[in-house]
Amino acid sequence: MYGIVNKAIEDLIITNYGREKWTAIHKRSGIEPDFFISNEAYDDAITFKLASAVSEEINIPLSEVLHAFGEWWVLKTTKEKYGGLMESGGTNLKEFLINLPLFHNRVILIYPKLTPPEFKVEELSDNCLLLHYISKREGLQDFVRGLIQGLGKLFNTETTIELIQSREKGDAFEIFKISW
Structure with a gap:
């Protein structure tokens, strides 16, 4: 998926939970990039790792995160x-x-x-x-x-x-x- 997708997940979390929560999610995901370039393609696994980390960190089902x-x-x-x-x-x-x-x-x-x-x-x-x-x-x-x-x-x-x-x-x- 393109970086804009991952950046949007970051924006959603920062807007609703704050930068500290995003930092915890990013760390929990174990992904390498510290930031995403909107028009660059990234492996889909990165997006799924982010979504899973959001689910775990905020303690809501992955289905709700995706929705x-x-x-x-x-x-x-x-x-x-x-x-x-x-x-x-x-x-x-x-x-x-x-x-x-x-x-x-x-x-x-x-x-x-x-x-x-x-x-x-x-x-x-x-x-x-x-x-x-x-x-x-x-x-x-x-x-x-x-x-x-x-x-x-x-x-x-x-x-x-x-x-x-x-x-x-x-x-x-x-x-x-x-x-x-």
Whole structure:
């Protein structure tokens, strides 16, 4: 993952728990870099070590860490760093989700070494759709759930998210049913 992801985790912790807690988390993670360069690619293991260290240091389940980070990513990181890109995705939650399969095509222009997930959308009704999340990375379904929740908040739309298919249950990819 790119350094911006790890920097966002750092920002989330410092903002909510303070620099001392971040220092403890960084030390607990055992990772080498003292700081992250936003546009440099880092091994995914670093990000997972950071998330695990957050879970251990703050004493909350890893699933909650990933969910909170997904929301933070949408509401803070992308809003501040990629506002124009986010605005081009749509003017409401449904539009944004429908355009999501094309979103990473634009992100790759910024981060050429990115290995993005693939999203497919099935409309079920005017206020409900299925979002297929296909990725080589495993263990991020709670992060994606947080992203979706963050998008709902970004568009002031109360959302219900149900995981109806999961790799944890032997399926090939995740499917989220999103209603608003």
